[in-house]
Amino acid sequence: MNKYRDFDNYLKEYPDENGYFGKYGGNYLDNPELIKAFNEYAEGYMTIAQSSQFIAELRRIRKDFQGRPTPLYHCQNLSNMLGRTQIYLKREDLNHSGAHKLNHCMGEGLLAKYMGKKKLIAETGAGQHGVALATAAAYFGLECDIYMGEVDIAKQAPNVTRMKLLGARVIPVSAGLKTLKEAVDAAFEAYSKEYKTAIYCIGTAAGPHPFPLMVRDFQQVIGDEARAQFIEQTGHLPDKVVACVGGGSNSIGTFVPFLADPVEIVGVEPGGRGEKLGDHAASVTYGSEGIMHGFNSIMLADENGEPAPVYSNASGLDYPAVGPEHAMLHDMNRIKYVTVSDEEAIEALFILSRKEGIIPAIESSHALAYAIREARKGKPESIIVTLSGRGDKDLDYVVEHYGYGENIKL
Ligand SMILES: *Cc1c(COP(=O)(O)O)cnc(C)c1O
Numbered sequence: 001m002n003k004y005r006d007f008d009n010y011l012k013e014y015p016d017e018n019g020y021f022g023k024y025g026g027n028y029l030d031n032p033e034l035i036k037a038f039n040e041y042a043e044g045y046m047t048i049a050q051s052s053q054f055i056a057e058l059r060r061i062r063k064d065f066q067g068r069p070t071p072l073y074h075c076q077n078l079s080n081m082l083g084r085t086q087i088y089l090k091r092e093d094l095n096h097s098g099a100h101k102l103n104h105c106m107g108e109g110l111l112a113k114y115m116g117k118k119k120l121i122a123e124t125g126a127g128q129h130g131v132a133l134a135t136a137a138a139y140f141g142l143e144c145d146i147y148m149g150e151v152d153i154a155k156q157a158p159n160v161t162r163m164k165l166l167g168a169r170v171i172p173v174s175a176g177l178k179t180l181k182e183a184v185d186a187a188f189e190a191y192s193k194e195y196k197t198a199i200y201c202i203g204t205a206a207g208p209h210p211f212p213l214m215v216r217d218f219q220q221v222i223g224d225e226a227r228a229q230f231i232e233q234t235g236h237l238p239d240k241v242v243a244c245v246g247g248g249s250n251s252i253g254t255f256v257p258f259l260a261d262p263v264e265i266v267g268v269e270p271g272g273r274g275e276k277l278g279d280h281a282a283s284v285t286y287g288s289e290g291i292m293h294g295f296n297s298i299m300l301a302d303e304n305g306e307p308a309p310v311y312s313n314a315s316g317l318d319y320p321a322v323g324p325e326h327a328m329l330h331d332m333n334r335i336k337y338v339t340v341s342d343e344e345a346i347e348a349l350f351i352l353s354r355k356e357g358i359i360p361a362i363e364s365s366h367a368l369a370y371a372i373r374e375a376r377k378g379k380p381e382s383i384i385v386t387l388s389g390r391g392d393k394d395l396d397y398v399v400e401h402y403g404y405g406e407n408i409k410l
Contacts, residue, residue: 007259007334014328019209022331024324027208029294034188037195042210048114049107049217061106062221065139066096070222072229072384077355078372081410085375086382088238089368090226092250092389093360099389100222100250101132101203107218108201109136119143119198123187125152125180126315127159128393129203134168144168145198147187149179158393181307184293204247205323208294212323219253226384227257239381240264240374243388244367245284245337246316248323250388259334267326268370270312271339277302281310281318284330284337292320298327313342313397314362316389344369349391349398350405361389362398 019025019042029035048054062068070091079086092100112120120137123146124130130146137144146163150172153160163170176182191200205215223241230238241258243251245267255265272280280286283300290299292307299321300308307320329335345362348369353359360368364387371385391398 004260004262010259014325015209015213019213021212021324021328024297024327025209025212026296027294028291028296029208031192033192033195037191038208041199044115045111045210045214048111054110054114058107058110061110066102066106067094068221069225069229070094072226072233074233075356078352081355082372082375083378084380085378087371087375088230088382088384090222090254090384090386092222093358093364093387097132097135098392099128099132099361100219100253101129102135103221103253104215104218104249105132105136105201106139108199109140109142112142112199113140115199117142117197117199119145119194120201121145121187121191121194121198122201122203123147123180123183124203125183127152127156127163128316130168130170131159131162131166133201134163134166137168138166145171145190147171147173147183147190149173149177149183151178152180152183204319205249205252205325206247206293206295206297206321212295212325215249216252216256216325219249220256222250222253222386223255223257226254230384234382237261237263238384240266240383242266242268242367242371242383243386244268244317244363245322245326246363247319248326250386252323252325254386255335265335266370267335267337268366269337269339270314270317270366271341272311273342278309279311280339281312281320282339283320283322284326285339295324297321297324298330314345314366316361316363317366338370340366340369346398346402347408348372350408351410354405354410359391360387361391362394364388
């Protein structure tokens with residue numbers, strides 16, 4: 001029995017036409033205007049994004065504007081230090097704007113253009129998604145409205161500056177706790193009124209259909225490139241493929257091309273500072289089935305079934321749910337989910353900086369930390385790690401809380 005053969009027709013089977021990955025996914029919004037808007041969106045995506053013209057234009061943008069393909073880099077210094085395991089990095093930190101998020105933002109921007117829309121709407125928490133979307137809007141000559149809680153605006157000044165420089169409007173949200181949750185509500189509200197002229201762009205492979213499918217498709221360029229590059233460099237497949245999981249976009253894009261291969265796939269969730277609810281954001285590891293933000297998946301809920309408070313030192317990973325495709329692949333036992341703590345991630349950040357001259361984002365450092373943990377077992381195997389972004393945004397935080405890594409053993 002070869003368990004991987006079940007995945008030969010995977011892309012044809014999942015999601016179904018209503019956006020279900022098994023029992024997960026779908027569209028559970030209750031606003032009829034929004035349901036109409038998302039149905040139009042799904043239809044637009046299914047027809048336009050398959051056209052050869054769209055595909056050719058996106059390919060050109062990826063090459064000339066984003067700088068793709070990003071390299072697959074064999075970390076020889078790091079691998080030698082750790083022993084016999086060979087670690088390879090898929091360098092999404094070298095994608096234009098410094099992270100993988102631009103992969104789906106450029107796709108969504110191009111779709112907006114083809115659908116005749118004038119504006120991109122989104123919310124942002126830490127600001128990374130807002131910056132990527134503002135970049136896409138500038139490229140396509142579209143307006144861009146980014147909804148952001150007032151608390152986040154105060155905390156994330158450099159990203160607010162970037163968005164404004166790129167020509168986006170940053171709209172402060174003053175309701176409730178003034179953070180991401182309220183910004184999501186405000187962005188949905190705006191979209192329900194403006195959907196004839198605007199499209200909404202989510203920051204990860206989650207949300208109502210068609211987002212989990214569409215974002216997965218646009219992010220799949222990571223895994224497609226990495227697989228071909230690894231085979232070209234080594235003549236065989238890797239033993240393991242690893243990526244960090246927030247909402248799950250860089251990871252699902254990395255993983256899907258390897259599903260039918262005899263390769264172990266590992267999603268790394270943020271273990272934060274402990275196992276209590278509120279101390280981590282490890283949705284698959286500690287969560288259960290539930291509906292939030294208009295889709296069914298595995299989530300961390302409080303006693304009232306509302307999204308629970310989450311924590312990680314990587315702000316891009318602190319989301320209380322995971323995209324529905326991850327939930328299904330977890331149930332199918334095809335992807336293994338593990339946790340890495342704040343401390344372990346920071347150790348990995350220091351090690352990669354000093355050993356290879358690459359400063360990774362704290363999010364990406366979670367994936368790397370797991371690969372380092374595995375490599376310390378000393379097996380002669382190879383691991384691809386998706387380095388989802390660069391660490392520039394994290395420098396002040398890291399140095400203030402952890403110094404320069406003087407105590408790390410190399
Ligand atoms: C946003 C972000 C993530 C987490 O998002 P996913 O949708 O889970 O990929 C990871 N790494 C970086 C650098 C990010 O900016």
